[in-house]
Amino acid sequence: MAEIWEVLTTVLVGFLILDFLKLLWSSRNYPPGPLPLPLIGGLWRIGTKLSEDAFTKLSKQYGDIYTVWLWHQPVVVISGFHAVKESLINCSQDFADRPLSSFLLKICKGKGISFSNGHNWKEQRRFTINALRMLGLGKTAMESKLEEVAHQLVETFARAKEQPIDPLPSINNSICNMICLLSFGFRLPPEDAKFQMILEYVNNYSKFGGSTFLLFYELFPWLVKHLPGPHQKIQASVQIGMSIVKEESEKHSQDLALRQPEDFLDLYLLQIEKKQSDPNSTFDHENMAVCIMEFFVAGTESTGSFLQWALLLMVTYPDIQDKVYREMETVLGSSDSICYEDRWKLPYTQAVLHEILRSKYVLIGTPRRTVNNVNVCGLSIPKGTLIFVDFRSVLLDPKQWESPEEFNPNHFLDKEGNFMKREGFLPFGAGARVCVAENLARMESFLLFTNLLRSFKLQLPEGVKELNQEPLVGLALHPKPFKLCAVPRCRSS
Incomplete structure (x- = not known):
C-alpha cells in the first residue's frame, strides 16, 4: 500500500513540475506578471475575492500592462490612462472582440451587442446608435417622457414623509421605466406583473454575473449544466424576457404600417422588414430581443449603482449638496422643470455628477479579446488574448x-x-466598445439627480453618524444597503 502512495505522489509531483514548466514556457510570449503556479496560476497574488486595489498593487510592481494567469489562461491587464489610450483608443480595432464563454454562449448565443463579435456586432451596434439618435435622445419628444419618470421618483420620495427610505427600489423602478419607454414606448406601474418580471430578470442576471458560481460554471460547464443552481434560474429568466419582447413585437407589428415609429422596437421591426432580402443581414427577432434585454440589464445596473452612490455622497457631503441646490435655484429661478439642456447652465452640478462617476466608478469591466497580434507600449500581446481593462485605474490615475x-x-x-x-x-x-447608450445614461442620471436634489434636502436618519462607502462587488460596484431621509425643500415661487 505504501508503494502505491509513493507512486501516486511521484506522479503528482511530476505532473505539477511539468505543468509549472509549461506555464513558464508559455509566459515568455506575454507581458510580465506574477509567477504562474500549477493549478492556480497567478491567483495567489490576487486571491479569490477581489478587492478594489488588487490590481493597483500589481500595476505598481509590474507596470501598466501585465499578465495574470488563471491556470493555463493568460489574462493581460491594462491599467493607467496612457496604456489604455495607447491600446483601446489608438489601436481600438485590435481590442474589439469579446471572449465568448460557455455561459454567455448559452444565454446570448452570440446575439446582441455586448457579447457578440464580427459582422453581427458591427451591424447591431451601428443600427442601435442610429436608432437611439432617431428616437431623439437629447430632444424634446423623448426627454419629456423621461422627465415624467423623474417626477414620479420625486413623488415616491415625498410619500416617505421624511422617514428613512431605502432609495434602491425606487431608483431601479424609475430606470426600468425609462428603458421601457425607450424600448416599448410606454411605462408600467411598479406593481404590474410584467414590470415585476423584468425587474426579477435584471436582479437574477446581476446577482449571477458577480457570483463565484459563474466562475465554477465556466471551469466545468459539462458538469454544472446538469446540476441545479442559480444558472437554471437565469436561463428561465432569459426565456421570460424573450417572451415579453416577442409579445410586445406582435402588438407593435399590428399597426406599425399605419403610424410613425415611436420606440426602439418599432425601428427594429422596420429594419427586419427592410433587410429581409439581404442574405448577410443579422436583423432578426432573436437579435432584437437580446439587444433590448441588454438595455435593461446594463442600464439598470450601471445607472442604478451610480445614483445610489450619488445620493450617498450628497448625504456624506451636505455642503456640496447645498451648493448644487443653490446653483439650480439661482440659474433656473421659478421654473419648476429641469431639462437636459440646462446642464450647460449648471457648471458646478455638471462637475459634481462627473466627479461621482469618477470617484465611484461602478463597473468591474467586461473582458475583451485581441483580434490581431498587437504591440502596445513596447509589449507584445498575441492574437486571441483575454484582456481586462482596469478603467478604475484611469479614473484614479495620479x-x-x-x-x-x-x-x-x-x-x-x-x-x-x-x-x-x-x-x-x-x-x-473607450475605443470600439465604448457604451452605445452613454447619452441615455447621462440624460437619465442628470434628470433623476437634479429633480431629487431640487425637491429635497437629503440627510442621514436620526442616530446614524455616517454611511459605509465600502462597495459590494458584483456585476457592478454597489454601495452597501443604506437609508436616507428626504426633507422637502421650501422653495420660493
Whole structure:
C-alpha cells in the first residue's frame, strides 16, 4: 500500500513540475506578471475575492500592462490612462472582440451587442446608435417622457414623509421605466406583473454575473449544466424576457404600417422588414430581443449603482449638496422643470455628477479579446488574448487627477468656475466598445439627480453618524444597503 502512495505522489509531483514548466514556457510570449503556479496560476497574488486595489498593487510592481494567469489562461491587464489610450483608443480595432464563454454562449448565443463579435456586432451596434439618435435622445419628444419618470421618483420620495427610505427600489423602478419607454414606448406601474418580471430578470442576471458560481460554471460547464443552481434560474429568466419582447413585437407589428415609429422596437421591426432580402443581414427577432434585454440589464445596473452612490455622497457631503441646490435655484429661478439642456447652465452640478462617476466608478469591466497580434507600449500581446481593462485605474490615475483619492468636484472646474472636460474621464469605456447608450445614461442620471436634489434636502436618519462607502462587488460596484431621509425643500415661487 505504501508503494502505491509513493507512486501516486511521484506522479503528482511530476505532473505539477511539468505543468509549472509549461506555464513558464508559455509566459515568455506575454507581458510580465506574477509567477504562474500549477493549478492556480497567478491567483495567489490576487486571491479569490477581489478587492478594489488588487490590481493597483500589481500595476505598481509590474507596470501598466501585465499578465495574470488563471491556470493555463493568460489574462493581460491594462491599467493607467496612457496604456489604455495607447491600446483601446489608438489601436481600438485590435481590442474589439469579446471572449465568448460557455455561459454567455448559452444565454446570448452570440446575439446582441455586448457579447457578440464580427459582422453581427458591427451591424447591431451601428443600427442601435442610429436608432437611439432617431428616437431623439437629447430632444424634446423623448426627454419629456423621461422627465415624467423623474417626477414620479420625486413623488415616491415625498410619500416617505421624511422617514428613512431605502432609495434602491425606487431608483431601479424609475430606470426600468425609462428603458421601457425607450424600448416599448410606454411605462408600467411598479406593481404590474410584467414590470415585476423584468425587474426579477435584471436582479437574477446581476446577482449571477458577480457570483463565484459563474466562475465554477465556466471551469466545468459539462458538469454544472446538469446540476441545479442559480444558472437554471437565469436561463428561465432569459426565456421570460424573450417572451415579453416577442409579445410586445406582435402588438407593435399590428399597426406599425399605419403610424410613425415611436420606440426602439418599432425601428427594429422596420429594419427586419427592410433587410429581409439581404442574405448577410443579422436583423432578426432573436437579435432584437437580446439587444433590448441588454438595455435593461446594463442600464439598470450601471445607472442604478451610480445614483445610489450619488445620493450617498450628497448625504456624506451636505455642503456640496447645498451648493448644487443653490446653483439650480439661482440659474433656473421659478421654473419648476429641469431639462437636459440646462446642464450647460449648471457648471458646478455638471462637475459634481462627473466627479461621482469618477470617484465611484461602478463597473468591474467586461473582458475583451485581441483580434490581431498587437504591440502596445513596447509589449507584445498575441492574437486571441483575454484582456481586462482596469478603467478604475484611469479614473484614479495620479498623473491625470490632482487629488485622485478624494471626492473633489473641482477636478472638472477651471479657475473661473466653468465646467471643463477631462481627457482621462472614461467611465463609459473607450475605443470600439465604448457604451452605445452613454447619452441615455447621462440624460437619465442628470434628470433623476437634479429633480431629487431640487425637491429635497437629503440627510442621514436620526442616530446614524455616517454611511459605509465600502462597495459590494458584483456585476457592478454597489454601495452597501443604506437609508436616507428626504426633507422637502421650501422653495420660493
